[in-house]
Amino acid sequence: MRTTGGLAAIIAATLLLTACGSSSEPAAVEPDTVTSAPAEEPAATEVEPLPFNASGYLGGTAQPNLDAGEPDEVSVVQIGPLDSASGTLIFAFRNNTSESISHVDWTATARSGGSIAATGSSQGTTPAQLQPGEAGLSYIYFDNADAIPADAEYEFQVSTSAADTSPYNTAPLTVTEANVSGDSIVGGATNETGAETTGPYSVEVYCFEGDTLLSSMITFAEQTDEIPDGGTVTFSANLFGDSCPTFVLGVSGYFA
Template sequence: MVIKKALASLALLGAAATLLAGCSTPSTSNAPAGSLRDSATPTPTPKAAAMQPFNGGGYLGGNAKPMLPGGDSGKVSVVSQGPLLPNGTGSVSGTLLLAFRNNTSKAVSHVDFTGTATANGKLVASGQSQGTIPAQVQPGEPGFAYIYFEDSSSIPAAGVTYDFKVTTAAADTSSYNTAPLTVGQASNNGTSIIGSAVNKTGKPLTGPYSVSIYCLNGNAPTDQITDYTSENGDITAGASVSFSTNLYGTSCDTYAVGVSGFFQ
């Protein structure tokens, strides 16, 4: 697991979270995305979306074409999870890779997961996600995310249960909402994944522009690398950004790449 942190990114994410707090919808991983309703009000059956293939929205690059489970009808939910990955020698933090699917009838953005780990009836860790690919998820489309546990030292290798909750926002162009760029090129030269992405949203965007790479073995993600593009300022509609992400020895023959920024 390789993550490059940027203070500017954290500041913008904080601003985005503040602006979008009013439109985010909390739910469990098995709860519908959409407005919360009073318990006394009858809740209609959520509409289910037709299941779409991976990268149905066309934003991602790479050669990965995983077949992922269908998930719960009418909901945004986790459909599979990988093993807990350590974040380097001497670190107590860990990362849990997830696959999820948006089975609601509307596109969503800011798909944010929180996760808890329980062993022998005791809560042993909690964490939250750090973005998804794609950044905006179409109805029926699957994606990847990961939960970052700051302290995973108490999570056992076996006998652990993970539970997830998810919040989403509308996939619109409001200020500081997540903006997906379309990856046009991505190639692995053995040491780095190099490529570019184009702003096809029709709106001006602001950075920083995160690059999220998921390495796969068959249908299962095995590792994740976060980086940033060379450009970090404002770009116009139709403009492009580029990246060269060091794999640091990570095996990544099969991979998916997502690039995202923010609407101005």
């Protein structure tokens, strides 16, 4: 009986040790629970706003001070009056991205009381290419501008391309002369892009009173064909008696 009891005790002890994990393999350890911090939004690109006409492409007498705009965006910084007769809404914008841009194309929606009253799109910008921090001017053409109420609010969207001299990219010419002659502004512009350009060459005039946009008009240069680097175009822009205390003017075509 003693022998049997001793054997039982040994078996029990062996079972106890086995249950306590006396195996040579290490016991599994539960990993600590790690909570990842939410990913941080990339910091907005810091672009210093440049003085108006920093590129030197434009001519004229206006030197408006325009708002800085939204960081890391191409954004509207001033909206001028709607000209229901011509169907145009003029505005200023700034390139606060880190890249030079061209082919800047805008669309806009006019809303009143939460409903869409009209939609439209731009037809060029001045200047045709903008470096980081530079301000530009443009206008939206609305087919039914006379249906837009005075209390309308405007929403803008923009698309851009890289600024280079690839064929059909927008090409800024440098205005070398712009003089008031009667009711017109006459002058010339030179192709200083380093590449051949082609027309039509648009001539866009924007009138200011101080820092405020008043009106605009568009015409075309006399020349329409290819212009080599160093070549020139001439123009005459009739203001038709509109008040234009100060003005800025840009000329642009396309790379050939």
